[in-house]
Each structure stands twice: as structure tokens, then as C-alpha cells.
Amino acid sequence: MSVFEKLQSIMAATLEVPTNAISESSAMDSIEEWDSLGHVHIMVALEQAFDLYMDVDDFAKLDSVPAILQYLESESVS
Template sequence: MSVTEQVIQVVAETLNVSPSAITQESTADNTTGWDSLAHVNLMIALEQTFDITLDVEDFAKLTSIQSITDFIEAAQN
């Protein structure tokens, strides 16, 4: 499973939506249920899933599937 697919799965589980409702273009602004509380829960889930540490500045930047995927891929390299 690619990083993007894993991110989509984590986002879908966190937001309690079908993975098919989440795309590479999904953002906090255009995705139902992706509010501030869900965003915090999502960041925690991403830290646990990918064994990464995010700081407050990262939380503010990671507001789309693309930005999350790019960040995780960079962190893994």
C-alpha cells in the first residue's frame, strides 16, 4: 500500500467516512467532518500509524491529503 493510500485510509477512519470519499485533492476546507477537533485526532492517528512526531507548526501546514503525503514521504527518507 502506498503512502497516499495509507493516508487516505487513516483520514477516512478518523473522519468516519468511506475511503472512496477521500481523494488526493481532499482538504480540511472541502471534506465533510474535517474540523479542528478531527484535525487534532487525525494528527495523532498519523503519528501513531507512521511512527512520526508532529509539532504545532506541522499541524497548521498539514491540511490536505497531498501535504500530509509529502510530509510523511520526506520524513521516511
């Protein structure tokens, strides 16, 4: 499973949307459930699923799937 596929299934389960609602270009403003509460839930889910301990300052920056994928790469998540 690629990192995107894993992210996709985590985000879908977290936001309770169908898996295909999350694409490689999804962003906070393109998915209704990804509101400010949904965003905190996604941050918590990322930490749990990828064993990370994130910085509060990163929370706001990770507002799209590309930004999250790039962050995961920089954290050497595979």
C-alpha cells in the first residue's frame, strides 16, 4: 500500500467519508467534513497511524493532501 493509499483510508475513516472522496489533490476547502474540527481529528489520526509526534505549528500548514504527503516524506514515513 502506498503512503497515499494509507493516508486516504485513514482520512476517510477519520472524516467518515467514502475512500474515493479523498484524492491526491484534496484540500480543506474541497471536502465539507474537513472543517476545523475535522482538521484536528486528522492531525490526531496521522500521529496515531504513522507514529509521529507533531508540532502545533505544523497543524495549520497541513491543510491539503499534497502538504500532508510532503510532510510525511520529510518525516521519512514510507
